[in-house]
Amino acid sequence: MLAYLLKRLVYALPIALSVTLVCFLLVHIAPGDPLNAVVPADAPAEVVNALKAAYGFDQPLPVQYVRWLGRALTGDLGTSVATGRPVVSEVLSAVRNTILLAVFAAVIGFALGALLGGIAGYRHRGLVDRLATALSVVGVSVPHYWLGMVLTIIFSTKLNWLPAMGAGPGGSKEWMWDGEHLRFLVLPVATLMVIPLGIVTRTIRALVADTLSKDFVQALRAKGLSDRAVFLHVVKNVAPTALAVMGLQLGYLMGGSILVETVFAWPGSGFLLNTAIFQRDLPLLQGTILVLCLIFVLLNLLVDVLQPLIDPRMRRG
Amino acid sequence: MSNILTQTAAPADSAKPQSRNYWIGVLRRIGREKVTVVCGLILLAILLLAVLAPWVVGADPYKTSMIRRLLPIGSSGYLLGTDELGRDMIARLAYGGRMSLLIGVMPVLIAFVIGSTVGIFAGYAGGRINMAIMRLLDVFYAFPSVLLAVAIAGALGQGVSNSILALTLIFIPQLTRIAESVTTQVRSLDYVEAARMSGASSLTIIRVHILGNVLGPIFVYATGLVSVSMILASGLSFLGLGVKPPEPEWGLMLNTLRSAIYVNPWVAALPGAMIFITSMCFNLMADGIRSAMEVTE
Numbered sequence: 265m266l267a268y269l270l271k272r273l274v275y276a277l278p279i280a281l282s283v284t285l286v287c288f289l290l291v292h293i294a295p296g297d298p299l300n301a302v303v304p305a306d307a308p309a310e311v312v313n314a315l316k317a318a319y320g321f322d323q324p325l326p327v328q329y330v331r332w333l334g335r336a337l338t339g340d341l342g343t344s345v346a347t348g349r350p351v352v353s354e355v356l357s358a359v360r361n362t363i364l365l366a367v368f369a370a371v372i373g374f375a376l377g378a379l380l381g382g383i384a385g386y387r388h389r390g391l392v393d394r395l396a397t398a399l400s401v402v403g404v405s406v407p408h409y410w411l412g413m414v415l416t417i418i419f420s421t422k423l424n425w426l427p428a429m430g431a432g433p434g435g436s437k438e439w440m441w442d443g444e445h446l447r448f449l450v451l452p453v454a455t456l457m458v459i460p461l462g463i464v465t466r467t468i469r470a471l472v473a474d475t476l477s478k479d480f481v482q483a484l485r486a487k488g489l490s491d492r493a494v495f496l497h498v499v500k501n502v503a504p505t506a507l508a509v510m511g512l513q514l515g516y517l518m519g520g521s522i523l524v525e526t527v528f529a530w531p532g533s534g535f536l537l538n539t540a541i542f543q544r545d546l547p548l549l550q551g552t553i554l555v556l557c558l559i560f561v562l563l564n565l566l567v568d569v570l571q572p573l574i575d576p577r578m579r580r581g
Numbered sequence: 582m583s584n585i586l587t588q589t590a591a592p593a594d595s596a597k598p599q600s601r602n603y604w605i606g607v608l609r610r611i612g613r614e615k616v617t618v619v620c621g622l623i624l625l626a627i628l629l630l631a632v633l634a635p636w637v638v639g640a641d642p643y644k645t646s647m648i649r650r651l652l653p654i655g656s657s658g659y660l661l662g663t664d665e666l667g668r669d670m671i672a673r674l675a676y677g678g679r680m681s682l683l684i685g686v687m688p689v690l691i692a693f694v695i696g697s698t699v700g701i702f703a704g705y706a707g708g709r710i711n712m713a714i715m716r717l718l719d720v721f722y723a724f725p726s727v728l729l730a731v732a733i734a735g736a737l738g739q740g741v742s743n744s745i746l747a748l749t750l751i752f753i754p755q756l757t758r759i760a761e762s763v764t765t766q767v768r769s770l771d772y773v774e775a776a777r778m779s780g781a782s783s784l785t786i787i788r789v790h791i792l793g794n795v796l797g798p799i800f801v802y803a804t805g806l807v808s809v810s811m812i813l814a815s816g817l818s819f820l821g822l823g824v825k826p827p828e829p830e831w832g833l834m835l836n837t838l839r840s841a842i843y844v845n846p847w848v849a850a851l852p853g854a855m856i857f858i859t860s861m862c863f864n865l866m867a868d869g870i871r872s873a874m875e876v877t878e
Binding site: 279280282283286287290291293294401402404405406407408409410411413414416417421422515516518519520522523526527537538540541542546549553556557560561564 | 719720723724725726727728729731732733735736737738808809812815816819820821822832835839842843846847849850852853854856857860861863864865868
């Protein structure tokens with residue numbers, strides 16, 4: 265078990281390092297100069313050079329990378345070119361809002377998906393099964409940014425039940441746990457939830473149906489086990505794979521929320537990323553992507569660590 | 582976690598004969614599936630409408646009119662209304678299909694060619710070469726795909742080719758992984774061993790014995806990606822990262838019409854409905870093709 269954990273950890277390190285490399289290089293595949301956004305085109309050469317030296321852009325790439333990585337490890341992701349504020353503080357407050365959205369969407373999406381998929385797997389070709397199949401096709405085919413718009417049209421402009429944009433009354437960006445703020449959460453969460461719902465439903469349905477068709481289930485039934493006891497066996501067999509899929513989906517939610525956040529002007533990381541792209545604020549772009557990707561790597565690691573805890577077969581491997 | 586991804590494309594029986602009869606059987610099975618046929622027909626209609634737009638649609642998709650802005654659905658002369666600049670929605674939707682289909686399908690096509698080549702090479706070569714290629718690709722799996730696409734497209738700047746490039750890059754690792762896993766399975770089969778023993782060159786073995794057995798599963802996986810690609814490509818345009826205005830494209834239209842949801846909501850929702858229908862048809866068709874080719878999940 266310990267050896268397995270160590271192996272996973274050792275395996276995740278080079279991945280995390282490569283992620284930092286890709287994030288670093290992103291700024292350098294961008295056309296033009298990283299300083300384009302702040303320096304006017306007719307600025308004198310001395311000014312440009314002085315600025316380059318100040319940001320360290322005059323050094324060779326490997327040197328820049330090592331310096332950048334060193335600073336990043338101490339929590340310094342540079343300064344936003346557009347606002348002049350440290351990238352870390354901007355990213356962290358935005359990521360908090362994204363996590364809030366993603367966790368709500370994940371919990372509801374996973375729960376609904378597991379419920380629907382589970383029933384569909386048990387009642388093959390029944391009403392719920394057909395509903396689940398249709399729902400999973402719609403779930404993976406619907407452009408979620410459009411779904412967000414449609415929900416806004418129905419619940420905000422037509423029925424006037426829920427706010428269409430923002431994260432709090434009066435355009436407040438700070439999240440608070442009260443009814444007024446929760447109302448702002450409903451539409452973005454309902455939209456985002458659809459992303460994992462389709463895939464989780466499909467996966468659980470297939471896993472449950474597959475497990476039920478196994479010989480051991482028949483043996484359990486023949487032994488006279490109650491349906492509830494058999495159900496526990498099914499859950500134990502389905503859980504490891506389901507957990508892996510859910511972990512991956514939670515990670516995708518963090519990325520997929522970019523578009524949904526844009527639709528609802530939700531002050532999260534996707535919104536920040538959008539701002540960074542259109543103001544050509546490359547340090548901010550780099551920092552946001554780095555933080556989101558590291559969270560994704562951590563999530564994957566977490567799933568790898570949790571899996572053997574619920575699947576004894578993996579502890580031996 | 583990786584084995585879940587690869588399992589989905591494993592052929593049910595790698596050694597099944599891939600004769601002419603097999604393909605006739607596949608076509609017959611597809612023809613029997615009503616859903617697949619209907620979806621195929623809808624896609625064909627959308628494609629024809631897009632390609633033949635200048636001959637089918639009378640209106641000009643670029644002609645603006647300040648007095649006819651945001652007409653509702655069912656207006657006389659503008660059956661589906663007009664957009665925020667008074668342009669005919671039918672014309673915009675029909676012409677928009679050209680760009681949307683192009684930026685949605687191209688990434689998968691390019692990634693299919695590159696991914697199959699690299700994957701088959703890695704799978705056939707095996708050993709350290711295989712390890713090196715696959716470990717390198719693992720890095721891409723450390724990124725949520727939407728995030729990576731937005732990051733690349735965002736860094737490169739707005740443009741159709743940049744958006745296609747960004748999406749191609751996120752599909753290549755997935756298709757390479759499928760190609761590699763299928764090739765590795767086929768490579769160790771007895772008849773490949775027999776061919777090698779009879780003195781066939783590597784190129785001949787790949788061309789004659791491997792390609793026919795691995796392209797099917799890779800193709801099936803790729804068809805499943807088209808729907809994702811359509812949504813993401815239009816999504817990039819929706820973010821302002823793909824197609825530039827005034828070019829009609831569904832994602833971009835959805836973006837520019839967003840400000841109109843208080844005036845004329847259902848017109849504003851139309852481009853998204855087109856993306857939804859197209860993507861769903863691709864999805865259902867991919868399912869149909871998969872079961873017809875007996876590639877089980």
